[in-house]
Structures are given as C-alpha cells and as structure tokens.
Amino acid sequence: MGKSIIDKIWEKHVVHQEEGKPDLLYIDLHLVHEVTSPQAFSGLRMKNRKVRRPDKTFATVDHNIPTDNRYEINDSVALNQMTTLEKNCSEFGIQLAGIDSPDQGIVHVIGPELGLTQPGMTIVCGDSHTSTHGAFGSIAFGIGTSEVEHVLATQTIWRIKPKTLKLEINGSLRKGVTAKDVILYILAKYGIDFGTGHVVEYCGDTIRRMSMEERMTICNMSIEGGARAGLVSPDETTFSYIKGRRYAPKDEDFSLTVKKWEELASDDDASYDREICIDANDIAPMVSWGTNPSMTGKINEKIPTINDCSSELEKKSLERALAYMGLQEGQKIEDIRIQHVFIGSCTNSRIEDLRQAASIARGNKVHPTVRALVVPGSQAVKKLSESEGLDVIFKQAGFEWRDSGCSMCLSMNNDIVPSGEHCASTSNRNFEGRQGFGARTHLVSPAMAAAAAVYGRFVDVGAMSAAETV
C-alpha cells in the first residue's frame, strides 16, 4: 500500500511517539504575528528560556497595522501589540518584517513570497489560516498562544495524527469561476464540518492546472470546513514558483532539493480515511448570503426558503441568518445590494487576485453608493501591482488603493463596515460582527467583488461581455 503526502511528511517529523499519547512533531518553520505572540514571549521571559531556533522563526505585523496611514495608530491595544512584537523580536533575535520593511505583509502572503514556505515542511503559526501554506505540499496548521510559546522554546509541538481526506476535483472551470468559487462551492455543498478532524489533500486535474495563488486560496479556506489543514502535492508549478525566491535553495542545491520534493507527492495507491469527488463543471460564481461560509449559493440562485429546510435546527439558523443579514427567504442573490467592497485578506490579495479584479475595474466606475477598497496582501504585491499599473486602473475606477495588512477582513484596525451595511468581501469569514458590529459580509471572488463594486449589487462575472471586462 502506498503512502499519502500527509503520511510521508508526518513520519519524517515525529521525534517522539508513545502509545496513547500525541506525537511530538518537529517544526520546520514558525511564523509569528503581533496578536497571538505577546503572552508567548512573556512566558519565555518568566521561565528564563530562549528561542530554540530563531533562524526558523519569522515575524511580521499584519492584523493591526493601518493600511491607509500606517504610522497613524490610534488604538492603544494595536499600538502596544505592534511595538511589543518589535521589542520581542530584537530581544530574542527573530527576523521581523516590521512596519517599515518592504517585506511586510499578511503572514500567509509573505511566507510563500519570500520562499520560506517549502514542500515537505511542517509549518505553524498562531493563526488559523496557516493552512494556506499547505498549497506548497507542507503540513501547515494554526496553533494557540500557549503552543506558540512551546514551539518558540522547543521547535516542536504535540499533535495527534489527524485523519486524511482526499478531495478530488476534475474537469474545466466555467468562465468567471475561480479558486474562491471552488472552495465556496465545496463549503456550500458539504458544509462547515466536511473536514473536521482531517487534513484535506486537494487533487485532480482541476487542481493540477491551478496556479500557486489559486491553490493557496483553496487551502486557506480548508479551515472554514473544519479541517486541521489542507494541502496539495507539489509539482512543476510549485517548484517554478519557489525558484529564485529569497529563502529558496540556490543553484545546484535547488535541483537536488526538487528531486526530494518530487518524492513527496502522494503515491497512486495511497489510502485515505475519506474521499470526496467533485465535477468542476458544476461550479458557478458563488456568493455567501448568510452568517457562515456554507450559507452560500450560485450567483443565479435564490436564497433558500424556510420550506426548503429539512430540520428545525436548519430552520432556526436560516431565520437567524436572514434576520442578521436583513435579507428575505427566496430572494434572488443578484438582487442583494451592497455598500462596501473589500478586495484583500490572506484568501485573495495576491497578484493574480488583483489582476482579476483589475480586469473588471478597468474602464468602469465604482457605483456612486459604494465604497471600495483594494488592499494588497504584502508590500511586495503592492509594488508589483504598481509596476503593472493596476493601482492606476483601480484609482481611476474609484477604488481606494492601500498599503498591505489584514484590513477589513476583521474589525481590528481602522477599516470597519458600519452596522447594517453589506460588504462584498474576498475574505474567508462571514460570522456575525466579523467586519464590524452588525456588519453584513458576503464572501466572493476578487472578480465578483470588483463587479459588485461597479454595479452596487451582485452580477455574474461569467456572463459579462468582453466590452465590460477588458
């Protein structure tokens, strides 16, 4: 019987195993941000401990950093977390992409961008969307603050080996359908618990044809399906993305390392605890209408009715979601009006995402009743976008063009959606209050968000004419 990539990586990283106990896993890369690290460093200080492998630890500021004027931090908690991280990194000798650094950005955007994220690694961060890094064929998962301290001190973590789920997607995606629509479709169809207790391996020819940016979008939202992590076996697309990046192996080392990475891919006869198979042709541009990511429909569908519900529980949660969202049962998704657009977050703020949004924004104008933000995932994405003129396209269309950070994905900085207003957002979470008290979030792809900005409501980007999208 062959092995899956999950088994292969896990086995290589176990440093201690005992019957009835979790495994002790070696960690190759520890990413750190300002929100979940302060207590961990305090813990080290109290116990007089050092960071075991500062060279395998990398920090940045992303959640709190303002993206309009980054030095104007009015919130004292935010300011304190950011300056505390700076102090901690200099005291413990950790590399930091701080507020002034051209490397600063959302932790899950800069890891891959700098070549820190590589196939076969175990990667952790005190952040749930660490699963993003699984796109490179690594086991990457979020950890709690006490575990951040443990990893800082020991470079290891205790974990029970998760179950494995093979999620295969085959076929061609229809016009206007992106990786974001694929993962929203999976969540709509299989629910917010489809991956509970499992590491999901995404495979099939649809995934194989995807770029690294697209694979990252899918792995990112594995967490919304309850999974421990999500990953894709590495291939040529992975290797050519990594080649030449700052922390990637160089020259001869690179080709030797690629040989090792090639062996990581799951064997054809690998076995999994569960398998799901999806037809890509069934997927349409998706829009979430409710308060969890499974409350999502295709653009040309209607919001379900109470009569569609198969249980009392389902009925109650539909009623509650509709009341919070200010929507009607049976309402057409295309008729939902929006007042805000947020293009950004660790799900969709990479260069390809911004290119897709720009192809819709070009030559169009943001609807007069809409406020729209474009927030690149990193300062490097910002710079690259500007070299391609994307900033000019967005600004001419009436979008705000920002510095990098988590921004409106969560209400921890200046960017907040006012109560009762609707936001088309390329982020990953839509629970009550996520983008601000009473804010109403609709999860969509970058192209769908840009089109919503132009029309003030949701439209099918797959049906837009060539003249509308240049």
Ligand SMILES: CC(C)[C@H](C(=O)O)[C@@H](O)C(=O)O
């Ligand atoms: C702040 C952090 C702990 C949190 C997470 O881990 O998910 C954040 O990134 C989020 O998306 O809500």
Ligand code: SF4
């Ligand atoms: S962009 Fe959003 S989901 Fe991603 S790390 Fe930041 S707050 Fe969390």
